[in-house]
Amino acid sequence: xxxxxxxxxxxxxxxxxxxxxxxxxxxxxxxxxxxxxxxxxxxxxxxxxxxxxxxxxxxxxxxxxxxxxxxxxxxxxxxxxxxxxxxxxxxxxxxxxxxxxxxxxxxxxxxxxxxxxxxxxxxxxxxxxxxxxxxxxxxxxxxxxxxxxxxxxxxxxxxxxxxxxxxxxxxxxxxxxxxxxxxxxxxxxxxxxxxxxxxxxxxxxxxxxxxxxxxxxxxxxxxxxxxxxxxxxxxxxxxxxxxxxxxxxxxxxxxxxxxxxxxxx
Amino acid sequence: xxxxxxxxxxxxxxxxxxxxxxxxxxxxxxxxxxxxxxxxxxxxxxxxxxxxxxxxxxxxxxxxxxxxxxxxxxxxxxxxxxxxxxxxxxxxxxxxxxxxxxxxxxxxxxxxxxxxxxxxxxxxxxxxxxxxxxxxxxxxxxxxxxxxxxxxxxxxxxxxxxxxxxxxxxxxxxxxxxxxxxxxxxxxxxxxxxxxxxxxxxxxxxxxxxxxxxxxxxxxxxxxxxxxxxxxxxxxxxxxxxxxxxxxxxxxxxxxxxxxxxxxxxxxxxxxxxxxxxxxxxxxxxxxxxxxxxxxxxxxxxx
Numbered sequence: 001x002x003x004x005x006x007x008x009x010x011x012x013x014x015x016x017x018x019x020x021x022x023x024x025x026x027x028x029x030x031x032x033x034x035x036x037x038x039x040x041x042x043x044x045x046x047x048x049x050x051x052x053x054x055x056x057x058x059x060x061x062x063x064x065x066x067x068x069x070x071x072x073x074x075x076x077x078x079x080x081x082x083x084x085x086x087x088x089x090x091x092x093x094x095x096x097x098x099x100x101x102x103x104x105x106x107x108x109x110x111x112x113x114x115x116x117x118x119x120x121x122x123x124x125x126x127x128x129x130x131x132x133x134x135x136x137x138x139x140x141x142x143x144x145x146x147x148x149x150x151x152x153x154x155x156x157x158x159x160x161x162x163x164x165x166x167x168x169x170x171x172x173x174x175x176x177x178x179x180x181x182x183x184x185x186x187x188x189x190x191x192x193x194x195x196x197x198x199x200x201x202x203x204x205x206x207x208x209x210x211x212x213x214x215x216x217x218x219x220x221x222x223x224x225x226x227x228x229x230x231x232x233x234x235x236x237x238x239x240x241x242x243x244x245x246x247x248x249x250x251x252x253x254x255x256x257x258x259x260x261x262x263x264x265x
Numbered sequence: 266x267x268x269x270x271x272x273x274x275x276x277x278x279x280x281x282x283x284x285x286x287x288x289x290x291x292x293x294x295x296x297x298x299x300x301x302x303x304x305x306x307x308x309x310x311x312x313x314x315x316x317x318x319x320x321x322x323x324x325x326x327x328x329x330x331x332x333x334x335x336x337x338x339x340x341x342x343x344x345x346x347x348x349x350x351x352x353x354x355x356x357x358x359x360x361x362x363x364x365x366x367x368x369x370x371x372x373x374x375x376x377x378x379x380x381x382x383x384x385x386x387x388x389x390x391x392x393x394x395x396x397x398x399x400x401x402x403x404x405x406x407x408x409x410x411x412x413x414x415x416x417x418x419x420x421x422x423x424x425x426x427x428x429x430x431x432x433x434x435x436x437x438x439x440x441x442x443x444x445x446x447x448x449x450x451x452x453x454x455x456x457x458x459x460x461x462x463x464x465x466x467x468x469x470x471x472x473x474x475x476x477x478x479x480x481x482x483x484x485x486x487x488x489x490x491x492x493x494x495x496x497x498x499x500x501x502x503x504x505x506x507x508x509x510x511x512x513x514x515x516x517x518x519x520x521x522x523x524x525x526x527x528x529x530x531x532x533x534x535x536x537x538x539x540x541x542x543x544x545x546x547x548x549x550x551x552x553x554x555x556x557x558x559x560x561x562x563x564x565x566x567x568x
């Protein structure tokens with residue numbers, strides 16, 4: 001199935017939120033929005049999802065708006081005073097956001113705990129988590145990985161948004177590739193690699209992993225491009241931080257419309 | 266207290282299907298019974314305390330009450346962000362039980378001591394710290410902690426039995442107040458046993474009101490304590506914790522806010538390692554002026 005229109009619509013909404021707020025973290029949201037769509041549009045309602053890379057909050061808010069979990073009127077308050085939608089997700093505001101995140105390295109332990117709880121209860125719920133590749137630098141990710149393997153949590157599916165860039169450089173140049181499939185396989189995860197902008201492939205990948213009750217926690221290493229969809233932003237570290245000018249926003253909107261086949265609004 | 270703690274868990278909680286116990290790879294010769302009784306709900310998270318708290322928060326979000334156990338400093342300092350972000354922000358029923366609060370691990374050294382733990386944790390949102398001083402108030406404290414179903418820290422130490430002339434009250438213990446009292450003493454945790462030993466040697470016992478407080482943060486002055494302070498105008502605070510962010514600093518704020526005039530306020534507290542030397546818990550208490558002899562000397566200075 002072709003999800004181009006959906007991908008374009010989500011990107012347009014992300015850009016609109018960032019432009020309205022004058023905020024950064026655009027590149028990281030465009031990097032992982034397709035992964036989130038592949039999870040949140042297709043998971044069962046009872047399955048849980050944690051966005052561990054909380055700085056991609058606009059992607060989360062956008063897709064949850066798409067699924068009906070966040071109302072339209074709330075989106076307009078993003079980044080403003082007295083909002084429920086700050087730059088990183090807030091605690092206890094939406095049922096679909098079980099944990100506030102923003103400090104990296106928290107999501108995998110939390111999702112692991114949820115998976116362990118589901119195992120103890122004997123239910124079929126899946127615990128999803130999305131991490132950034134830079135985030136796998138965090139020791140807590142490794143602690144959680146060993147716990148998940150030791151506890152045979154095959155109901156845990158971790159996605160890594162591998163765009164190759166982190167806070168202040170290329171992941172390869174800083175600590176090396178701590179999201180390397182070989183490392184996670186060596187720890188005992190079942191790992192698949194996937195195009196992180198192909199919703200159909202991502203969805204098929206996790207569904208196949210979920211069906212494989214082999215006692216191994218799962219990981220989808222998703223190859224992505226930071227700023228995906230807007231050439232000026234693609235694969236550029238500065239778009240982790242920069243807000244758009246009005247001219248940049250106008251150009252970006254047009255590029256998304258053309259690139260993803262959206263009609264003019 | 267560790268023995269009473271594990272007995273309490275075995276007796277009151279181990280059978281509950283919604284209760285999970287996670288240890289950070291500790292509990293030899295103490296938790297075997299709990300582990301046996303709880304089966305798969307007893308989890309050894311390994312030597313990975315931060316993940317232990319994250320996992321606990323995840324489990325608590327799915328309806329479990331989760332108790333995490335370790336040596337006090339390991340479960341307090343290393344996991345602070347997990348306690349704040351994962352547990353406290355979400356007001357989840359995750360309880361951390363830290364063995365060896367204060368200088369409890371003595372000659373094991375500074376890495377094993379927890380003398381800033383209350384200051385570290387008690388300001389976190391929704392957090393309640395419990396610091397029982399006696400076996401008897403430990404039971405009442407744990408009853409309250411588990412009934413509250415919110416983030417908590419239980420600081421375990423070497424508690425003795427409650428003396429006959431003290432009674433359990435909400436949030437602590439106290440002696441019967443006397444109208445002739447000239448000194449109000451507020452103490453916290455097992456170091457109160459040193460105070461009791463000092464009082465036994467004092468001829469001023471009948472002129473002193475003694476209170477213990479076993480919960481922090483300390484944000485409301487109990488009426489009986491306020492009455493005593495208004496009468497005596499003299500305060501002595503005893504705590505096996507640094508003065509910053511502890512019992513004494515909290516009491517000083519509350520007394521000032523209440524406008525209670527004072528003649529004298531002395532805080533006896535953990536001083537850290539002022540001479541750079543190490544020893545038993547009793548040694549460190551003595552170096553900090555928390556030993557029986559110094560407490561008696563300070564009490565006498567009020568009369």
